Amino acid sequence: MKKILSIMVRNRPGVLSHVAGLVTRRGYNVESIAAGPTENNEITRINLVVSGDGPILEQVVKQFRKLVDVIRVDDLTNDEPVTGELALITVRAEGLRRAEALNVINLLGLKLSDIKEDSLTVLVAGTAINVDMAVNGLKPYGILAMARTGLVALSRPPAPSQGS
Amino acid sequence: MKAKSKPSEKKSAAGAARGPERARQTRARAVPRNGAQTIIDFLESVGVEVIFGYPGGAVIPLYDALYDSKIKHVLARHEQGAIHAADGYARSTGKPGVVFATSGPGATNLVTGLATAHMDSVPVLAITGQVSTTSLGSDSFQEADIYGISIPITKYNYLVKDPRSLPGILAEAYRLTAYGRPGPVLIDVPKDIQTTLIDPGNLLPDSVPLRFEPTPTPDLRALEAMVEAISISQRPVLYLGGGATITNTGDDIVKLVEKADMAVVATLQAKGVFPDNHPLCLGLPGMHGSKYANLAISESDLILGLGVRFDDRVVGNVRRFAPLARVVHVDIDPAEIGKRLPVDVAVIGDLGEVLSLALKRLKDNRRPAWRERVADLRASFPMAIPVAGKEIRPQAAIKALSDRCGGKAILVTDVGQHQMWSAQYFEADKPRHFLSSGGLGTMGFGLPAAIGAQMANPGKLVCLVTGDGSFQMNVQELATVTQMGLPIKIMLINNGCLGMVRQWQQFFFNRRYSQTLFDYNPDFVELARVYGLKAERVESPGKVAGAVERLVGGKGAAFLEVRVPRDENVLPMIPAGMGQTDFFETEEGGN
Numbered sequence A: 001m002k003k004i005l006s007i008m009v010r011n012r013p014g015v016l017s018h019v020a021g022l023v024t025r026r027g028y029n030v031e032s033i034a035a036g037p038t039e040n041n042e043i044t045r046i047n048l049v050v051s052g053d054g055p056i057l058e059q060v061v062k063q064f065r066k067l068v069d070v071i072r073v074d075d076l077t078n079d080e081p082v083t084g085e086l087a088l089i090t091v092r093a094e095g096l097r098r099a100e101a102l103n104v105i106n107l108l109g110l111k112l113s114d115i116k117e118d119s120l121t122v123l124v125a126g127t128a129i130n131v132d133m134a135v136n137g138l139k140p141y142g143i144l145a146m147a148r149t150g151l152v153a154l155s156r157p158p159a160p161s162q163g164s
Numbered sequence B: 001m002k003a004k005s006k007p008s009e010k011k012s013a014a015g016a017a018r019g020p021e022r023a024r025q026t027r028a029r030a031v032p033r034n035g036a037q038t039i040i041d042f043l044e045s046v047g048v049e050v051i052f053g054y055p056g057g058a059v060i061p062l063y064d065a066l067y068d069s070k071i072k073h074v075l076a077r078h079e080q081g082a083i084h085a086a087d088g089y090a091r092s093t094g095k096p097g098v099v100f101a102t103s104g105p106g107a108t109n110l111v112t113g114l115a116t117a118h119m120d121s122v123p124v125l126a127i128t129g130q131v132s133t134t135s136l137g138s139d140s141f142q143e144a145d146i147y148g149i150s151i152p153i154t155k156y157n158y159l160v161k162d163p164r165s166l167p168g169i170l171a172e173a174y175r176l177t178a179y180g181r182p183g184p185v186l187i188d189v190p191k192d193i194q195t196t197l198i199d200p201g202n203l204l205p206d207s208v209p210l211r212f213e214p215t216p217t218p219d220l221r222a223l224e225a226m227v228e229a230i231s232i233s234q235r236p237v238l239y240l241g242g243g244a245t246i247t248n249t250g251d252d253i254v255k256l257v258e259k260a261d262m263a264v265v266a267t268l269q270a271k272g273v274f275p276d277n278h279p280l281c282l283g284l285p286g287m288h289g290s291k292y293a294n295l296a297i298s299e300s301d302l303i304l305g306l307g308v309r310f311d312d313r314v315v316g317n318v319r320r321f322a323p324l325a326r327v328v329h330v331d332i333d334p335a336e337i338g339k340r341l342p343v344d345v346a347v348i349g350d351l352g353e354v355l356s357l358a359l360k361r362l363k364d365n366r367r368p369a370w371r372e373r374v375a376d377l378r379a380s381f382p383m384a385i386p387v388a389g390k391e392i393r394p395q396a397a398i399k400a401l402s403d404r405c406g407g408k409a410i411l412v413t414d415v416g417q418h419q420m421w422s423a424q425y426f427e428a429d430k431p432r433h434f435l436s437s438g439g440l441g442t443m444g445f446g447l448p449a450a451i452g453a454q455m456a457n458p459g460k461l462v463c464l465v466t467g468d469g470s471f472q473m474n475v476q477e478l479a480t481v482t483q484m485g486l487p488i489k490i491m492l493i494n495n496g497c498l499g500m501v502r503q504w505q506q507f508f509f510n511r512r513y514s515q516t517l518f519d520y521n522p523d524f525v526e527l528a529r530v531y532g533l534k535a536e537r538v539e540s541p542g543k544v545a546g547a548v549e550r551l552v553g554g555k556g557a558a559f560l561e562v563r564v565p566r567d568e569n570v571l572p573m574i575p576a577g578m579g580q581t582d583f584f585e586t587e588e589g590g591n
């Protein structure tokens, strides 16, 4: 099982050490972690994708809630959250294969970020599926380097008609 | 003790002060105080009476500020001693214990003490000096990243980087130690922050302040389910943990037990909350619990855990623990629910509140059959002390101490066999009167913790039961005992070995006593005398009572070495990970 958590923390020095420390200390299986500022610059949002069995995942949420700097923890897994991820991929592109690679890049609608004689770097932005697709599409040409941000997620704002 | 244990609720840091504090605060407002003085002012303002510590380069300003203060300081002989003393102070009162240490080695010497307090949820405020902010991170002299080091062993910690944030941090940190589930909090204060003047009119406000929300009231549906579970149960067992001590709910627990005829087992952290001499008290559960306690658990149809962790030393094999029972768990910390053992009913909240709500709803429900069965189990498997031959049985010596103290003493233990024998044979009938490192099992905890307990309870009898291994881990604190004139009574159970480990080697490693037998030990009686204590040794069973009388009855600090055989074991014993009925009962380790 997998959980997507949104953890809002006080932007204090050392807060990331507390969060990372908890993950390693308790041996949680973290697939990705992404931290960044929110609309309030005193608060950081950490998106965490963790895997494990049910009771462990329940513990993860409780243990994070216990951290003093944590303001709130939301489990977005069942919320169909809005998610996004960013990746930079450098792919080999020499000779004849260059045109082929460019073809794939166009087909997937990826943005070129850097062009070298023997390689191309593209920027992928989208859902995790978009990023996986780009990775799979470019793999045959040889991926030279890659940087993924990890998943960021927001719960969907409630539909306006529901408001009273 | 009641009055003492209540933290003086004079005011929060920002609140209004009375008497001399007001004068001091007014002065503080008029004349800016430096960081070190701000710390001392704050500690005075919240009513701290004793600080345990050890000076060094990075806390000279702090000690300089302390020089003018009315707060007492206990100069330990090792920072580990200082923090265990602060811990013992806190355990015996419920008030936060305060410890100072310098940067680098001073701070790292606190590590074991922080972890010990953390595991047993003890409120301790540690303030460490640090190199100046200008040299932080450059491997300067006596720099150690105690902030990073202490993250996993504190409830929370701070590195002060801006003097304007210090007052806010002090107030928050102090409050955090005892808020909710208590624990140790560390503040690392660079030396330049200690010497910088802080203008009270120009502080750095916390933009997202910590909210100390009151403990949520327990969920009524869960509470009803708990009451229902108790009502329909026929063989209920109450399993008490440290939470019962922290919330001081002994009276309500007695009421609950008498209303519902529950059998009671108590962990080391709960010993004394429910009187040991009550017919329904079965003492310690788990690995070294009595046979009757563990059999009651395995026969019970309801385990009601109050402020417990379902620790592996109690539960053993999760699948075989109380196989017939529904499990109800009450705790203030939601993360404890279901951590090790799945539970049927969970009530999250303050134990005091949960109990008083439950008592109102619970009807009298006598269970004569269960009472009888409990009495039966007790009679069939008594915790008998093996008969003395020519040598003293350690259990008998501890029992003699217990008899002499008659429930009046605070007993502190170290870690090992003597600790388990103390849990088994020393009777406690009040909370905070049995102090022992349970969760971490820290050898060397005893002597300094006894110092802390005696500082907090000057008029009270404080005894220490220690072992020849543990005692030497912080033996230097005998100097502190003498310097402070503390009348602590020390009983050293000398078996010439690391008994508890030797026992495991006997049972599980074919008697291959690798590095557990001491070929040399100092003359402990001489050692104690050199440190200024009255001391004697006892070697024959007939002389124990007299020696204990002189130990406890005399004035001032005293020391008694009890010579016991090497091969005594703590029995019964359930090997780690086994079920509640898998006892080792004999010296051979079989059953």
Ligand SMILES: Cc1ncc(C[n+]2csc(CCOP(=O)(O)OP(=O)(O)O)c2C)c(N)n1
Pocket (backbone or CB within 6 Å): B414, B415, B416, B417, B418, B419, B441, B442, B443, B444, B466, B467, B468, B469, B470, B471, B493, B495, B497, B498, B499, B500, B501
């Ligand atoms: C600091 C520390 N180191 C090692 C241990 C492992 N240990 C547990 S009990 C024990 C033996 C304790 O010996 P002693 O204090 O003489 O007590 P006894 O068991 O003989 O009563 C040891 C080494 C520990 N608990 N703490």
